[in-house]
Amino acid sequence: MTQTxxxxxxxxxxxxxxxxxxxxxxxNIAQVAAWLGVQGIRLREVRVVPDDMAAIIEAVNALRVxxxxxxxxxxxxxxxxxxxxxxxxxxxxxxxxIHPVAEQxxxxxxxxxxxxxxxxxxxxxxxxxxxxxxxRLSGAPGIKAxxxxxxxxxPGITAQMLDGLTGTLEGGLPLLSATVGxxxxxxxxxxxxxxxxxxxxxxxxxxxxxxxxGKVGANFVIRSTDQALLDACAAxxxxxxxxLNRFPVPGGx
Amino acid sequence: MTQTxxxxxxxxxxxxxxxxxxxxxxxNIAQVAAWLGVQGIRLREVRVVPDDMAAIIEAVNALRVxxxxxxxxxxxxxxxxxxxxxxxxxxxxxxxxIHPVAEQxxxxxxxxxxxxxxxxxxxxxxxxxxxxxxxRLSGAPGIKAxxxxxxxxxPGITAQMLDGLTGTLEGGLPLLSATVGxxxxxxxxxxxxxxxxxxxxxxxxxxxxxxxxGKVGANFVIRSTDQALLDACAAxxxxxxxxLNRFPVPGGx
Numbered sequence: 293m294t295q296t297x298x299x300x301x302x303x304x305x306x307x308x309x310x311x312x313x314x315x316x317x318x319x320n321i322a323q324v325a326a327w328l329g330v331q332g333i334r335l336r337e338v339r340v341v342p343d344d345m346a347a348i349i350e351a352v353n354a355l356r357v358x359x360x361x362x363x364x365x366x367x368x369x370x371x372x373x374x375x376x377x378x379x380x381x382x383x384x385x386x387x388x389x390i391h392p393v394a395e396q397x398x399x400x401x402x403x404x405x406x407x408x409x410x411x412x413x414x415x416x417x418x419x420x421x422x423x424x425x426x427x428r429l430s431g432a433p434g435i436k437a438x439x440x441x442x443x444x445x446x447p448g449i450t451a452q453m454l455d456g457l458t459g460t461l462e463g464g465l466p467l468l469s470a471t472v473g474x475x476x477x478x479x480x481x482x483x484x485x486x487x488x489x490x491x492x493x494x495x496x497x498x499x500x501x502x503x504x505x506g507k508v509g510a511n512f513v514i515r516s517t518d519q520a521l522l523d524a525c526a527a528x529x530x531x532x533x534x535x536l537n538r539f540p541v542p543g544g545x
Numbered sequence: 546m547t548q549t550x551x552x553x554x555x556x557x558x559x560x561x562x563x564x565x566x567x568x569x570x571x572x573n574i575a576q577v578a579a580w581l582g583v584q585g586i587r588l589r590e591v592r593v594v595p596d597d598m599a600a601i602i603e604a605v606n607a608l609r610v611x612x613x614x615x616x617x618x619x620x621x622x623x624x625x626x627x628x629x630x631x632x633x634x635x636x637x638x639x640x641x642x643i644h645p646v647a648e649q650x651x652x653x654x655x656x657x658x659x660x661x662x663x664x665x666x667x668x669x670x671x672x673x674x675x676x677x678x679x680x681r682l683s684g685a686p687g688i689k690a691x692x693x694x695x696x697x698x699x700p701g702i703t704a705q706m707l708d709g710l711t712g713t714l715e716g717g718l719p720l721l722s723a724t725v726g727x728x729x730x731x732x733x734x735x736x737x738x739x740x741x742x743x744x745x746x747x748x749x750x751x752x753x754x755x756x757x758x759g760k761v762g763a764n765f766v767i768r769s770t771d772q773a774l775l776d777a778c779a780a781x782x783x784x785x786x787x788x789l790n791r792f793p794v795p796g797g798x
Contacts, residue, residue, distance in 0.1 A: 293689030307732075309751050310753055311578070311591075312576050312578055312588045312590075313579075313588070313722070315722070316575075316753070317574075318571070318575070319570075319577045321571060322569075322570045326596040327567075329566060329567055335567075336565070336595065337565075338559075339590065339596075340591035342589065342590075347589075347590065363797075369752070370612050370731060372735065372752075404788075406733065409735075411731075430756070445587075446754060446755065450779065478624050478664075479624075479668075482623050482625065482664030484624075485625060486625035489625065491621070496626075498563055499624040499627075501622060501699060513563065513566075515562075530755070
C-alpha cells in the first residue's frame with residue numbers, strides 16, 4: 293500500500309438526550325461528515341448516546357482505538373448536564389484540569405458579559421494534556437485530547453471549530469463522487485448497477501430511491517478516490533441506462 | 546419495582562453510506578425517536594454504520610441484546626448495496642428465506658408496474674422465522690425478526706411502517722417533558738438548574754442554549770414519567786428564574 297492509498301478514518305459520538313428524545317434534529321452528523329470528506333478522512337461510524345458517563349465512555353473507548361480520529365459533539369457547556377469532558381478524561385485515564393489559556397480566553401470573553409463565574413469556568417476544564425480548538429463565536433473553546441476532538445453541540449459553534457481545524461489533520465485521498473439520476477424504479481436497473489460496479493474495481497455505486505411529483509426515481513452515487521475510474525464508471529452507467537431506454541440525468545435529480 | 550415503573554428501551558441502527566458521506570441528512574433518527582417516545586419506549590442509543598456486513602452485524606448484535614427492541618433503517622431495497630436482511634440474519638444465526646406472503650404482496654404490487662423480477666423478489670427475503678411489517682406506500686414490507694425491526698431508508702416509507710406498528714409494542718410510562726425558555730446565558734443560571742434538578746428527584750433538566758436575533762437564550766427541558774413531579778419542577782424553575790430577575794417563557798422559545 294503506498295502512502296497515498298492509506299485510508300484515514302474518523303468516528304463521531306453525538307452526546308445528547310435531546311437527539312434521542314426526538315426533540316432536536318441533529319445537524320452535526322451531516323456537517324462533520326461533509327467536512328471530513330474534504331479533509332480526505334472517511335467517517336466510518338456515528339454513535340448517538342445519552343448524557344450519561346458510562347455510555348459516553350464506552351462509545352469513546354470503542355471508537356477512538358479503531359479510528360485515526362474521534363469527534364464528539366455536545367456536552368461541553370457550563371451546565372450540570374455537560375459531562376463530556378469528564379467522560380473523555382475518564383476514558384483516556386487522565387484527570388480533568390483547568391486549561392490556563394482557556395481560562396484566560398473565558399475571562400476576556402466574559403469581561404463585558406457579567407464576568408467569569410464558576411459555571412463559566414467549567415468550560416475551561418479539559419482532560420490533562422489537551423490542546424484547545426479556537427471558537428470565535430462564543431468564547432468557550434473546543435478541545436483536542438489525544439486523537440479525540442470535543443466540539444460543541446450547537447451546530448453553528450461546531451462549524452466555527454471545524455473551520456479552525458481545516459487543513460490541520462492528516463488525511464488521505466478524498467473520496468470523490470459522481471451522481472447519475474434517473475426517473476426509474478431502482479428495481480428495474482438493479483442488474484445494471486451490480487454489473488457496472490463489478491466491472492469497475494475501485495468504485496462503489498449506491499442507489500438512493502425517492503418518490504417525487506408522483507413518480508419513482510433514484511440517484512445513483514458512484515464513489516472512488518480516482519477521478520478517471522469515477523468518470524469511466526459514470527460513463528458506463530450512463531450508457532447502460534440509455535441501452536435500457538432510460539434517460540440518465542448527470543449530476544442527479 | 547412495580548410493573549408500571551419498568552423502563553422499556555430501544556436502539557436504532559441507521560445503515561447508510563449516504564449518511565456517513567454527508568450527502569444525505571438523516572431524518573429517521575428524529576422520527577423513530579419521537580415515535581418511540583409515544584409508545585413509552587426510550588431510545589437509548591443510535592449507531593450509523595456503512596453498507597458493510599461486518600459493521601451492521603456488530604452493531605445489531607451489540608444493541609439487540611441490551612435493549613428490548615432494536616430498529617434498523619436502510620438497506621432493505623432491491624439493489625446490490627441493500628444488505629441489511631443478510632446482515633441481520635447472520636447476526637441472528639438464521640438463514641435468509643423468501644417469505645411467501647411478501648412474495649405475494651410484491652407480485653400483486655408489481656402486477657401493473659412491469660412485473661416481479663429477481664431484483665424485486667430480493668425484497669421478499671427475510672431472516673427465517675420473521676414476520677412482516679406492512680408498507681402501504683410502496684409494496685415491499687418491513688420485517689420483524691425477533692426483537693429486531695427492519696425499516697426502510699426512505700423516511701416516508703419508514704413513517705408508514707411505524708404507523709403500522711403503533712400500539713403493538715409493549716412499553717412503559719411515556720417520558721413526559723415540559724420546556725421553560727429564557728433569554729439568558731445558560732452559564733448565568735447553571736446553579737439554579739443543578740439545584741432545581743437535585744431538589745426534584747425523578748426529574749432531569751436539560752439545558753439547550755441558542756443564539757437568535759443576536760441574543761443568547763436557552764430552553765430548559767424537564768423530563769419525568771410523573772406529571773405532578775414535572776409540574777412541580779417546572780414551577781420551581783419558573784420561580785427561580787423570576788427570583789434572578791429573568792423572565793421564564795413557558796413552553797420554550
